[in-house]
Structures are given as C-alpha cells and as structure tokens.
Amino acid sequence: MSRIYLDHAATTPLDPEVLDAMLPYLREDFGNPSSVHTLGQRARGAIDEARARVAALLGxxxxxxxxxxxxxxxxxxxxxxATLAGAAPVDGPARANVVTSAIEHHAVLNGAKGLSRATHEVTLARVEENGEVDLQDLEQLVDHATALVSIMLANNETGVIQPLGEVVRIAHAKGALVHTDAVQALGKIPLDVRRLEVDLLTASAHKIHGPKGTGALYVRSGTRMAALIRGGSQERNRRAGTENVAGIVGFGKAAEIARVRLLDDGKRIASLRDRLEIGLMEAGRGTVLRNGSSNRICSTTSLSFEGVPGEDLLIALDLAGICVSTGAACAAGSPEPSHVLKAMGLSRDRVNGSLRFSLGRGTTAEEIDRTIDAVTATAERLRRKRSSGALTSRTAET
Ligand SMILES: Cc1ncc(COP(=O)(O)O)c(C=O)c1O
Known part of the structure; x- marks a missing residue:
C-alpha cells in the first residue's frame, strides 16, 4: 500500500512543474548571473522573473x-x-535589544544567539494556553531600547496564527522594527506585507513545493540591514555569493503556483484537517492541542494521545507507512519535549503524547480515513502494551 505523507510542515514534495522550470538552469543555462555574456544574462533574467513571482505572493x-x-x-x-544596523544609528538613540517569543522556531531563538550577550539583550514573551503570544507580556518587554520584535506569523507545531496586527502596533509605537517568520504561513493564507505593516518577513521555498536550500527575506525599502555574508555585490550587497539560480527559479515557480491555488487548496485542506481531528476525537484517541478560539492555518494540527508516548506512536505509524512527526526536536538522538507545547503550559503527559499531522496539496480523503483507522488501532495497541508493562519508552521514563 502506498505511503501516506502527513509531514508537510517539515517539507513538501517538489511540484513537477517546479522541477521542469528548474532543469534548464542545471543543464544548458548554467551561466553565472554576474557574467556579462548571453548565458549570464539568461540566468540574471531568470532570477529577476523569480523575484517578481515571490514578490507577488507577498505583495x-x-x-x-x-x-x-x-x-x-x-x-x-x-x-x-537589522539589529546590528539599528545598534549604530545615523539618527536617534541606539537600539540594541530583541524581543521575540517562547514559541519561535530555533532559527529565530538560536539565530538571536548571533548577537553578543554583552551588548544585546534578547527577551522572550510568554504565550497563552491557546498558542498565541501574550500581548500584555510583549507590551511590557518592548521599550525604546528595542531594535527588533520578531514574532512568527504561524507556528510550525500548532499552526496557530499570531495576532501580528497587535504586535506591529506595540512595536512601532516604541519605534522598533518588526520581523515575522512566515515560513509556515506562506502559501496557506493570503499575505500582503503592506497590510501586515511588517518591516521584515522570512519565507522558504521547500514548504510550498519548491526546492530545499532556498529562502527569501522581505526587507521593506528604507530598512537598514548589515550584511551577514560579505563578498561580491549580489542581492544588492545584502547577501554575497553566486546565486543558486535553479533553486531561485524553483522558488519563483512554486510561489506562482501557490498564489493561484491558495484559496482552493486552503479550503480543501482545512476540511480534510477537520475530518482528521473529528475522526480521531470521536474514536476517543486524540485531543487537539489548542484552544478552540485560536486562528490557525489550514494544514497543521497537533494532537495528544494521552498514555501513549508520541515517539512510539510515530515509529509504529512509520512502520505502517504513515509519516507524521512529534513536537520533539531530536538533537543527538535525545528527544527534547516540544518547547512550543511546554510554553503553552501543557502537562508533561500531553507534551510527551503529542503528534503533529500536517496535510498538503496531495492529501486525499481516503488517506485521512486510513490514517484515522491506523492511529486509532496503533494507539490502542500501544496503550494495552504499556499497561501490561511491555513498553518502556525513553519518553515515557523522562
Ligand atoms: C517556522 C519556521 N521557520 C523557519 C524554518 C527554517 O526554514 P528552512 O528549513 O528553509 O531553513 C522552518 C522550517 O522548519 C519553520 O517551520
């Protein structure tokens, strides 16, 4: 029986049309976009077109x-x-601090460690039980020394959409820049950087059926940025290095497809997600890990299967041909409980019993029904084994 892939928040399969668009730039049109000759100019033209397509998806x-x-x-x-640029202002007071939240992706949480602790303070706003950032806490943390507030648009584990309008209001009132990590929201909800009023926004190609290893940062014009990678003048001196032409072309094509399909795909995927949640809850096998009031993207749901370690369920489902993920970030083989679910105040048992299901463009109703049956049977079997003492999982022990 064919494999069921419900881990689209981790990555998505490459769209065949995206691959077709990329192939010429790995074969005959291999020129360096900085070269003056025809092959170079073809590559340059392809990057320009991709840039316009990604820009169109973001407004x-x-x-x-x-x-x-x-x-x-x-x-x-x-x-x-942006923080380094803000710490040496051409006008106004120096701003060196960053405010972010406890549920950000490690790319943000550990990325902030690139700032010296001696000169930059990084603080984390709390989150509410429903997975949304606590705006009151955020408001207390942001002050006139804050250079940047970074709050994600949609969370990668729960799918919860953050109240970005309020975040922008709080940050801009104190003169701080706003960055949002929109990796999980891209292609799922309509995005318009002018309406969002953010200064910086992160996107990634491989979450929207594009290639891995290609991302983009929206930088509102006029925003000062220090380059992290220095060398040639590529990307208007903001990111040196010969461009990944095929990857960028793939990102452009994936963005164009996502823009056209966004609303139809969104409705269909949300109804399949609801079918999965209802099916598992009716079977008495899962609890959705978020408060009913929170706003979320169509594709991702985090469920807890109490009494069954998520890691054991994940492995058993993989053997049954179903790919899902736990909230755990595995580092050097040791599963860490999800920092996101912990920050939402969930009990240890709930966090350890959590699984993330993330649906995508290719997911079918038949796959969802097969998943409900498989999860129900597997959770039951693992629970029985556990109560008879036959199962001793690392997660259960810690
Ligand atoms: C919210 C979020 N931010 C950032 C990233 C990192 O993106 P990339 O895999 O392109 O480095 C991910 C990927 O999982 C993500 O989910």
Whole structure:
C-alpha cells in the first residue's frame, strides 16, 4: 500500500512543474548571473522573473526581496543584520535589544544567539494556553531600547496564527522594527506585507513545493540591514555569493503556483484537517492541542494521545507507512519535549503524547480515513502494551 505523507510542515514534495522550470538552469543555462555574456544574462533574467513571482505572493516590490540559502538564513539575517544596523544609528538613540517569543522556531531563538550577550539583550514573551503570544507580556518587554520584535506569523507545531496586527502596533509605537517568520504561513493564507505593516518577513521555498536550500527575506525599502555574508555585490550587497539560480527559479515557480491555488487548496485542506481531528476525537484517541478560539492555518494540527508516548506512536505509524512527526526536536538522538507545547503550559503527559499531522496539496480523503483507522488501532495497541508493562519508552521514563 502506498505511503501516506502527513509531514508537510517539515517539507513538501517538489511540484513537477517546479522541477521542469528548474532543469534548464542545471543543464544548458548554467551561466553565472554576474557574467556579462548571453548565458549570464539568461540566468540574471531568470532570477529577476523569480523575484517578481515571490514578490507577488507577498505583495512586495521586487527590490524588497533578498534571496537566501534557507528560511533559517533569512531569520538570522533579519535578527542579526537589522539589529546590528539599528545598534549604530545615523539618527536617534541606539537600539540594541530583541524581543521575540517562547514559541519561535530555533532559527529565530538560536539565530538571536548571533548577537553578543554583552551588548544585546534578547527577551522572550510568554504565550497563552491557546498558542498565541501574550500581548500584555510583549507590551511590557518592548521599550525604546528595542531594535527588533520578531514574532512568527504561524507556528510550525500548532499552526496557530499570531495576532501580528497587535504586535506591529506595540512595536512601532516604541519605534522598533518588526520581523515575522512566515515560513509556515506562506502559501496557506493570503499575505500582503503592506497590510501586515511588517518591516521584515522570512519565507522558504521547500514548504510550498519548491526546492530545499532556498529562502527569501522581505526587507521593506528604507530598512537598514548589515550584511551577514560579505563578498561580491549580489542581492544588492545584502547577501554575497553566486546565486543558486535553479533553486531561485524553483522558488519563483512554486510561489506562482501557490498564489493561484491558495484559496482552493486552503479550503480543501482545512476540511480534510477537520475530518482528521473529528475522526480521531470521536474514536476517543486524540485531543487537539489548542484552544478552540485560536486562528490557525489550514494544514497543521497537533494532537495528544494521552498514555501513549508520541515517539512510539510515530515509529509504529512509520512502520505502517504513515509519516507524521512529534513536537520533539531530536538533537543527538535525545528527544527534547516540544518547547512550543511546554510554553503553552501543557502537562508533561500531553507534551510527551503529542503528534503533529500536517496535510498538503496531495492529501486525499481516503488517506485521512486510513490514517484515522491506523492511529486509532496503533494507539490502542500501544496503550494495552504499556499497561501490561511491555513498553518502556525513553519518553515515557523522562
Ligand atoms: C517556522 C519556521 N521557520 C523557519 C524554518 C527554517 O526554514 P528552512 O528549513 O528553509 O531553513 C522552518 C522550517 O522548519 C519553520 O517551520
């Protein structure tokens, strides 16, 4: 039986049309976009077209898009680059501090470690039980020494959309820049950087059926940025290095497809997600880990299967041909409980029993029904084994 892939928040399969668009730039049109000759100019033209397509998906101007080597790099560039530029102002007081939240991706949390602790303070706003950043706490943390506020648009584990309008109001009132990591929101909800009023926004190609290793940072025109990678004058001196032409072309094509399909795909995927949640809750096997009031993207849901370690369930489902993920970030083989679910105040048992299901463009109703059956049967079997003492998982022990 064919494999069921429900881990689209981790990565998505490359769209065949995207691959077709990329192939010429890996074969005959291999020129360096900085070269003056015809092959170079063809590559340059392809990058320009891709930039316009990514800009169109974001409601940005072409010149405001900087291509990077990943979403992670774009997050680092935003946090470190904009903060360093703000710490040496041409006018007004120096601003050196960063305010972010406890549920950000590690690209943001660890990216901020690129700032010296001696000169920059990084503080984390709390989150509420429903997975939204606590705006009152945020408001207390932001002051006139804050260079940048970085709050993600949609969370990668829960899918919860953050109240960015309020975040922007709080940050701009104190004169701080706003960065949002929109990696999980891109292609799922309509995005318009002018309406969002953010200064910086991160995107990544491989979450929207584009290639891995290509990201972008939207930098509102007029925003000062220190370059992290120095060398040639590529990307208007903001990111040196010969461009990944095929990757960028793929990102452009994926962005164009996402823009056209966004609303139809969104409705269909949200109804399949609801079918999955209802099916698992009716079978008495799962609890959705968020408060019903929170706003979320269509594709991602985090469920907890109490009494069954998520890691054991994940492995058993993989053996049954179903790919999902736990909230755990595995580092050097040791599963860490999800920092996101912990920050939402969930009990240890709930966090350890959590699984993330993330649906995508290719997900079918038949796959969802097969998943409900498989999860229900597997969770039951693992629970029975556990109560008879046969199962001793690392997660259960810690
Ligand atoms: C919210 C979020 N930010 C950033 C990233 C990093 O993007 P990339 O894999 O392109 O480095 C991810 C990827 O999982 C993500 O989910």
């Amino acid at each position: 940005a101007r072409d010149a405001e898009i900087v291509f990077t080597g990943s979403g992670t790099e774009a997050d680092n560039m935003a946090i470190v680059g």
